[in-house]
Amino acid sequence: MYDKLYHNLPVSEALEEEEEVDLFDYYYDEPGSLPGTLNIEEDADPPSIVLIDYSETTATRVQLATPEACVPYLDSESVSWIDVQGLGSEDVLQRLGKVFHLHPLILEDIVNVPQRPKIEDYKDQLVIIAQMAMLNEQEDSFWIEQVSFVVGKHYLLTVQEEPEHDSFEPVRQRIRHNRGTIRKHGVDYLTYALLDGIIDGFFPILEVYGERIDQLEDEVVTNPTRKTLEKIYRIRRELLALRRCIWPQRETCSKLMRDISPLIRPDVQIYLRDCYDHTIQVIDIIETYRELTSGLMDVYLSSVSNKMNEIMKLLTVISSIFIPLTFIVGVYGMNFDHDASPLNMPELEWYFGYPACWALMIATASGLVYFFWRRGWFENVSSLKDE
Structure with a gap:
């Protein structure tokens, strides 16, 4: 039928x-x-x-x-x-x-x-x-x-x-x-079954959010962008909404489980303990995910700061190499007249003056590159390529 x-x-x-x-x-x-x-x-x-x-x-x-x-x-x-x-x-x-x-x-x-x-x-x-x-x-x-x-x-x-x-x-x-055994029990058991279905409905949602947080952890470490920050804020906001849904329902399950009502039989109150346990479990998971997203925010800020530091270090290395070269070409670009005074840059009349200037600049740049390499600066700067 x-x-x-x-x-x-x-x-x-x-x-x-x-x-x-x-x-x-x-x-x-x-x-x-x-x-x-x-x-x-x-x-x-x-x-x-x-x-x-x-x-x-x-x-x-x-x-x-x-x-x-x-x-x-x-x-x-x-x-x-x-x-x-x-x-x-x-x-x-x-x-x-x-x-x-x-x-x-x-x-x-x-x-x-x-x-x-x-x-x-x-x-x-x-x-x-x-x-x-x-x-x-x-x-x-x-x-x-x-x-x-x-x-x-x-x-x-x-x-x-x-x-x-x-x-x-x-x-x-x-x-x-x-x-x-649902058809062997009364209305109170049906109420428990429906409440249990509502609470258990949170678990598939939290499973999806767990996967999203795992993906965000990789994204925050490897390539944090402005979009990553928006994703973190959205997840935090939605987790807070879930928390506001489930937190008062813990009190509801607790009242049904403990208060004596003629409509809720004692044997069904035992089943309501399971509802209460699931509610606490959902709240614990939500709180854990909220802490993870807070940690992701800190990692995001640290990653952005480290990325900026690496970029500044790269620019510092390049500037440090070109500063002495700029000094050299600046000195020999003043075009003093040697006929006016023997002290006015005699190197301008050297036969190998131009190759000598290039040799000096190459030697200076090579010396700086070797010095930075020995200090290990290029190992940190090369990590920017991985991003």
Whole structure:
């Protein structure tokens, strides 16, 4: 039955180029605005409501046309996962709030994105705000999207900003093919599985950033340029954005793991320890990468300074060789008249004066080159050729 009703969600074939988004914004209310005011963005996708209802023996997936269609599933004995994708209709969202009896402040946090990750207990409902990061393989970057959880006794409501991509597909496949023990547990285990998917979604992103940092290390040492500096700043900025996403979620996992809530059973709290451990691991990796990028900045400045020093040393060597030659030709370029006084440069009338002048300049230049070579200056200057 599940195979007939389950269909893959539509995936966009190509990603359009978008302007750079400020990764550090959080939503704030306009001064004097009423509590519970919803602000719908003009380019937001219209809501799509997908229901996955399952038990240990059966599982179905249906596309719901209206929020009111969720009512029969709210008190059923099976687990009902209502996934709302898109925030583009205030009417649908208001009706959704009435169906699930959401407090106006809950609905405000769900719709007015982005909010800081947090958890709030409303007696018969548990509200979790999380930030989901997904890898953008086309640009070696990532997307950030808010996901809101409303945990009830027999249902889980999730609200996403966009329908194009999320980190929940492995969980959907586990439900569909009855892999693992997910269909043997309740709503709290489903919440854990989705939170775990969100946190694990950070690891592929960090793997890409690790490779980028390795490449930058080679670039900084061999051929640092202005473009290298821009790359370092971009990575530092994006790592800081990832840190702002995952750091508050550590507190969320800690609260779910330690606080006693009738909606989270003790056996599921044990699984939440794994979420907490993964969160700490992600934070540690991010902090390590941030320290590496700070070190890359120091190495970049040192490499540029060393490169400049080598260039100045090369120019000093060339100048040191030509300064005595310039003195020699300057002296013999004054053209004093020997007939006026025997002291006025008698060398001007020598038969071999011109070859003698050349021999003196060659001997002087050769002597300086030999002196610099013995001091080891040319070994350092020759390293410029490798760059």
